[in-house]
Amino acid sequence: MAEQNFSAALATWKEINLSELQKNLDATAVELVDNQKENLVGRKKLAEQTREFKKLPDDAEKFAAIKVLLKAYQGEIDALTRRSKMSETSFLNVYKLLADAPDPYPLLDAAVDQTVKVAEARMLENELTRLREENGELKKSLGEAANVEEKRKKAESKVEQLEEKMDDLIRERVTQKENELNAEYDERIRNYEEREKDLQRQVEMVKKQLRDLHMSNESAEAKLLNVNQRQEQDVAARLAELDMVAADLARANERVATVERRNEILRSEIESVRSGSQQAERAKALEAQISELEAEASRVLAALDAAKDAKTEADHQIKKQAEESAKEISARTAEVDGLKAKMKEMADYDEIKRELEIMKYVEFSGADFGDDDGEKPQLPDPNASVANKQRGQSLEKLLTSKNRRLLEDLTKLRVSWEDLSSEHAKAEEIIEGLQVDLALQRGLVEKLEGDLMVLNNREDRAGTPGQGLAGLDIGGKPDGRASPANSGSQDSSILPIVTSQRDRFRQRNAELEDELRKQFETISDLRTEVKSFQADNLKLYEKVRYMGSYRDSSIAKAGPSGGASSSGGGGGGLLTGVLGRRDEEIGKYKDKYDESLNPFEAFKGREAQRAIQALNPVERGLFSLTRAIVGNKRARNIFILYAGSLHILILFILWNTMAASDSTSHPPVTIHP
Structure with missing residues (x-):
């Protein structure tokens, strides 16, 4: 299983062709840097065109220049789209190559461990072979000398014991190493499988976050350059480690070859001892050599134990470093996730700011701004990121200007209302006088009509037509007596006068009633307008209270420095001066505002x-x-x-x-x- 994984990893990295991938990434990085420079130049040019467009005084020139500006914006958007597509293509190409590639570090670490263990096993095997050869030589020397037969047997038994011990030791060590390697390989395979699953999940997360990466393309390019530099450093470090491993492997191979040659010599000597062709001195020398070999074997075992201790300590250090690295990586990952979450939460900042500018434009576009104001509120650019770079007027200043305008309008309306009220009072006095005169005239007309009816009735009863008005005193001489002819002429002349006077009074009365109705309509309209102004002032008082609390909190947080706070402070001073002159009205609006917040009123409405x-x-x-x-x-x-x-x-x-x-x-x- 481990060999298959190792061979599959080698085949995968061979297909990746790291050197060619590095060349492609270098070319892509150069192209990305060039694109960044072009983007910076294009953005500067676009900003210059935008400033020139804003400086145009005439709407016709702006309408002619907006096409060029829109084309420039469209070209910049197309360039950003091409850069995004190129980044996506580069990332997907690298991801396709590295998606299925395993981590080479564990494989190289396992190869180094296996090489060291194989070298140790070969060294022990060579020592065993050398001891066997020496044993054979001793047996040969003991066979030649009869007086040393007993010593030879002891040496043989000792050699056999050593061989058995060495065989047992080798088998035990080999079994132990096999078990350790199998357990370690199984654990690493499980770790690789879990890591592969984690990488697959991370790939899914990366695919989901790819849309967010489009929004931060510039930061992604900078990060890509940093990642390339980091990869180059990692590759250089790994190449250095590979060089060290290759040097250790060459030294181990040389040592193995030396041990093999020595084993062959010892094997030949042992064979000569077994054949009995050597002398007793040779047997003694071999015994001494065996003692030396035993001592050397003990030293080798001690060195092996020391190497094991060093390896254990090194493994402990490596694990400790790996844990620290994992903690640091998890901390960095958590920090990156927190920053990403914060960026997601603040992703609509530009849109909210643009909506606030639109609300300020809609709410305060009709306000009267004096010469001391910086500029009138303008409708923000649809591009929120560009529009938010422009600093507009503060909300406190706009509220102050609008409140000042509304107070001026209210003052004018109050003055006009007072004038109309005085005119209305005068008109009512005139109407009352006219009504009194009209009542008197009506009484006179009714009396005149009654007298005429009485005279007509008398004339009918007397049967003398033309004498109905004879007894009516119309201002003639009291002692004179009118003739019948004069009475008829007076009757015919006074009726048109009375009827025309009555018609004039009726017409005048109708005109006065129309004028009175118009006055009532004007008064009702003014009352409605005053009520609407009172409602607007109540809303403005609510906004002023809110802005006052906002201004106090912003001053407490930001301090006296800052353009917005200073402008808000100036507007607040003006507002304080205006409100100081309108203490009575503000108190009235405060009472109304408090009444609107009264829970008993709300309860009354619910009931x-x-x-x-x-x-x-x-x-x-x-x-x-x-x-x-x-x-x-x-x-x-x-x-x-x-x-x-x-x-x-x-x-x-x-x-x-x-x-x-x-x-x-x-x-x-x-x-x-």
């Missing part, structure tokens, strides 16, 4: 709504109809006209009925001649 809901459908419909009629001026006038016409119709019907009943109860009298 009224509950009582309305408790009515039956007929009563609820009648209540809604009444409220609609009373709340609308036109509906009230229509209802009054309808009620008046209905009463007139009823009175007319009653009068006709009474006249018909009178005519039936008193039949006409026929006069017979």
Whole structure:
């Protein structure tokens, strides 16, 4: 399993062709740097064109220049799109190559460990072979000398014991190493599988975050350059490690070859000892050599134990460093995730700021700005990132300007309302005088008509036509007596005068009634407008209170320095001066604002709504109809006209009925001649 993974890793890295990939990444990095420079030049040029466009005074020139500016913006957007596509293509190409590639460090580490263990096993095997050869040589020397047969047997038994011990030791060490390697390889394979799953999950997360990377393309390019430099450093470090491993492997191979040659020599000596061709001195020398070999073997074992301890300590240090690196990586990952989450939370900052500029433009576009104001609020650019780079007027200053304008309008309307009220009072006085005169004239007219009717009745009874007005004193001489001819002429001349005077009074009365109705309409309109201004002032008072708390908190946080705070402070001073002159109005609006926040009023409204809901459908419909009629001026006038016409119709019907009943109860009298 481990060999298959190792061979698969080698095949994968061979297919990756790291040197060619580095060349491609170098070319891509150079192209990205060139694109960054071109983007910087294009952005500067676009900013210059935008400033020149804003400086154009005429709308016609702006309309002609906006096409060029839009083309420049479109070209910049196309360049950004090409850069984004190139970055995506480069990232996907690198990802396709490195997606299935395993981490080479564990494989190289396992190869180094395996090489060291194989070298140790070969060294032990060579030592065993050398001891066997020496044992054979000793056996040969002991076979030649009869007096040393017993020593030879002891040496043989000792050599056999050594061989058995060495065999047992080798088998135990080999079994132990095999178990350790198998466990380590199984653990590493499981770790690789888990890491592969984690990498797959990370790949899914990277795919999901790829859209976010489009928004931060410039930072991604800078990070890509840093990543390339870091990869070059990692590759250089790994190449240095590979060189060190290759040097250690060459030294181990040389040592193995030396040990093999020595084993061959010892094997030949042992064979010569076994054949008995050597002398007793040779046996003694071999025994001494065996003792030396035993001592050397003990030293080798001690060195092996020391190497094991050093390896254990090195593994402990490596694990400690790996844990520290993992902690640092997790901390960096958490920091990066936090920054990404913060960026996601603040992703709509530009849009919110643009909406605030739009609201400021819509709300304060009609305000009167003086010469001391910086500039009038303008509709922000649809490109939020470019629009937010421009610093507009502060909200406090705009509120101050609008409040000042509204206060001026309110003052003008109050003055005009006072003038109209005085004119209305004068008109009412004139109307009252005219009504008194009209009442007097009506009394005189009625008296005159009564006198005329009396005179006409007398004339009818007397049977002398033309003398109805004879007894009427119209300003002539008291002692004179009018003749019948003079009486007829006076009667014919006074009636047109009276009727024309009555018509003039009626016309004047109608004109006065029209003027009075117009005055009432003007007063009602002014009252409605005053109510609307009072509602606007109440809202402005609420905004002023909010901005006052906002200004206090911003001053407490930011201090006296800052353009927005200074502008807000200037506006606040002006607002304080204006409000100082309007203490009474502000107190009235404060009382109204506090009443609107009164919970008892809200409870009263809820109780009224509950009582309305408790009515039956007929009563609820009648209540809604009444409220609609009373709340609308036109509906009230229509209802009054309808009620008046209905009463007139009823009175007319009653009068006709009474006249018909009178005519039936008193039949006409026929006069017979």
